[in-house]
Amino acid sequence: MDFDLVIVGGGLAGAALAVALRRSRLRIAVVEASPPMQSESWDQRVYAYSPASARFLDDLGAWRHIDPTRLQPVSEMRVFGDDGGVIRFSAYESGLPELAWIGESSRVHLELWEGLKRQHNVTLFCPARPRALEIRPTGVELRVEDGRTISAQLVVGADGRDSWVRAQAAIDSHVSPYGERAVVANFACSQPHRGVAHQWFRDDGILAWLPLPGDRMSMVWSAPDEVADALMGLDEAAFVARVEKAGCGVLGTLGLLTPRAAFSLRLMRVDTVVKERVALIGDAAHAIHPLSGHGINLGFQDAKVLAEVLCGLENWQDAGELAVLRRYARARAEEPFMLQYLTHGLNRLFGARNPLAAALRNAGMNLTGRLPVLNNALIRYAVNGRF
Template sequence: MRIDYEAIIQGGGMVGLALALTLARAGLPVAVLEAQAPRRWRREDPVDQRVSALSVASERYLDRLGAWDAIRRARACPFHAIHAWDSEGGGSIDFDAHRYGEPHLAHIVENRLTQTTLWQQLSERDNARLIVPGSVQSWTAEAECLRVRLADGSECTTRLLVGADGARSPLRERAGIGHSVRPYGQHGVVGTVWPEHHHGGIARQRFLPTGPLALLPLSDGSCSIVWSCPEAQAAELLELPEARFRERLTQASESVLGPINACGPRAAFPLRRSHARRYIDRRLALVGDAAHTIHPLAGQGVNLGFMDAATLAEEMLAAHERGRDPGGPAVLHRYQRRRLGANHLMQTGMDAFHWLFANDLPPLAALRSAGLNLTDRFTPAKSLFMAHAMGLSGELPELARPHLR
């Protein structure tokens, strides 16, 4: 029987597109169904509100896809150090990649830049189809594939249907895959700000009892903020006149970069942890936020999603090369085994961190400050944190390992 696509991916966000491009570059026919085409990224536009800290592992993966150079040259800001401190007990910790002989820990990149770069590259391939607006209406299983009906009434066949359609994943819902959701009771207020002093290539994070405040370095010396705080406070911060907001931010950041002299538009996003009970079903897999979401305090969400994409692609391509079914149960179980536990571990670690730091009980404040100071002096623990920040802990997919050019 004729199979139209080896994979149909619902969701053309960063993760779905990375997966599609990996498969298409290996010669597999793929389709991406996306509700809305991304707005074109242009250098003359101000930096977007939504940015991500892309780890070294994600950088390597995007490099293997031939997308990293374009992203880096367009507008990506590397940072070599992290300075984190506690508002209560005076504890602090510093990580510096240079001390370990590494040039940087990660890059801050606008989500839309990553997305449109992958989109552009995919649109240049003959074996990839971007269907916009497009979405799955239903599917039925046949012996060697799924028959998929799209929202426009057309039908096609595929070996694997992938849900890369974000935290509310309609595909996950339609497949009846349950997921646990735990709101953190916080919103992340984001925007670009211009402090008095240059950030010097350092990402900064202050732990406040209401939630962490991150100042992430951008290439023109400004910073992108993620200010996690209770919903009511987030609403208030969005409403404040600009001058008052700058004052509040200067205060909340303890003037670590001097006064905040200007700020761009602000927006807020609800923060919640969610995890699908399983990542797979018959000829179906979930990747990225459709499978899991995590508190942004360690900037890991899309990095985990990229590792999902790289791992699933790796398993599919290995099967394809051996003449086996790339959407079959063996591939899917291996994918789930490699990613579900790793993502769960990261979520649990972040939750513990979040609980410890978003708590103003005096014994806890003393404990975490002592912990920060101790970790700062204890090289093996610091190396472990560095490896996490760079996305280099745990079992990496081949596409995220160093490669010889």
């Protein structure tokens, strides 16, 4: 079967890329192992979507279809150091309607997927997995496990941090495990959160409480492996009590809404995000610590930029040519790199146990909180993905 472009991985990044190409002349194949599932209960995977991501998803026609009762705007963010340092970011004081949106991964994914199913230039191969990839100077040939063969000018790896496409294309990745896992769970709270997100840099990890619609919140506790093991091993009452205490009871008493889950964390960089006939987007191109809440926001920007490059092609141009793909690579060289190092640096700074490091990081936070220029620069970064 002949296509211009085959996307392996129809997760948030891959699906967003395919939808962003809806008005292009390109014939697109999407190969995805499992479709998104609709569930009435609250999804454990809850993300902070930047306003830039919300705008992109709105342009794709997905955002406006997400049930508004499942999206929570963030009006304020309070970040606490481990020794009295505090930074406060306020949407109101920055003249913004909101700092970010908190919502379930599956809701966004489903809306993108619905768009894909209706899209005239997309053929979905799902559930399906690729078996072999041949990259030739003139095109790629992807063999699917069920025996079908897909020919295309370009293969896009949107297949997550353990990307199969990346391995087939022999693109080297550099992985540094953090020795940490993110323990996630959703809670009902006895006190209203008023749209405030909280983050604590603690001795035993980085704890984030993200507000969810109604009196609910989503917790991400990025903790050293031994602490994560202990959290996962506690019985429900002890777990809830530990989370409540770690967050200083700011939302009153908590009740567990979803089972806990734990995700191992690592930093992953690649030597290049493009090769002749191959491009990587999303977590296949970069994995980042969740403390900044920017992983999928980076993935959406990858999808947006790659779609812009491909939509700008003349009819006679080949989508898989390296000269074309380099435009995408150049445009995406800076942002993921900067965010990876910023979050890695913060993680290391707050992981250091000596008293001098503790004094420095907390003094730095207080200074940042008092300097409007720095504070505004950080907000601009959080909101727009650039300073």
